[in-house]
Amino acid sequence: MTPKEQLESCYRFVSEKISFVPKIALVLGSGLGAFADKIQVTATLNYADIPNFPVSTVAGHAGRFVFGICDGVPVAVMQGRVHMYEGYTPQEAVLPIRILHLLGAKILFLTNAAGGIQPGMKAGEFMLLTDQISSFVPSPLRGENIETLGVRFPDMSEIYSKRLNQIIRRIALNEDIPLKEGVYLQTAGPAYESPAEIRMFRTLGADAVGMSTAIEAIAARHCGMEICGVSCISNLAAGISPTPLSHEEVKEAGDKAAPQFEKLVRTAIAQIAELTE
16 A cells, blocks of 8 residues: 555545544644643544554553644644654654644644753753754655645745744743753654764754654645644753663653643644634
8 A cells, every 4th residue: 555545545534534624733742642631522533443544552642633622723633643663654654644634734733752952951841843853764755745735845944833933932931931942853763862872963953852753744844734843851862861761751751741731732722723713
């Protein structure tokens, strides 16, 4: 089955099961999935119930779509994402993003748990994504271009929307939520990066590192979606952190940051939705 055939098959199944048109799509990273339980849920759909759909296998990722209303705004939430390190191709890893686009979402709000590289970062802080480095993972646009989604050579000069970022900055300031800004770098995973790699990433201009997000943003821009993203700094990266890294640490940091994260995202969704009216 080609990526185009897989997309068409999965979209057809989802659209027949779910009669819901979201304004905003939200992807919840490790430890941040509880936000989906705080909206007015109208429907859910487990990834495992969708034929030919990649299934999330990571602890802390529920692995389902949640459709509902967040303070009056129709949203589609990915409660857990799929990753290349689970054995999926880049095209499979971005399949959920493309389906959300086809369902009607114009804006994509990406979140993740990331390792902090920027000097002065602390676990539990947030970083607004201003740009990204995806050179260390294969592009999800490789292979035959799906013309119905976008052009063969899409522009990536503004992956993360300046106007959406300005809204998030203003909310963080008004709500007294500390917010760093920086460049996110995606690696293939699943092993955490070595100290030497972190030094290289810092030299290249990366402020945080993780194993997702960048290819999702590429696929979303290819579709013409407008994107914003926030990382929860779950730990300091290897060589910076005084202790070995663990997934339990990532989930724990996400749990502690959840109240501020919910406030930031909920308020941002309401204000961003006004731009689409």
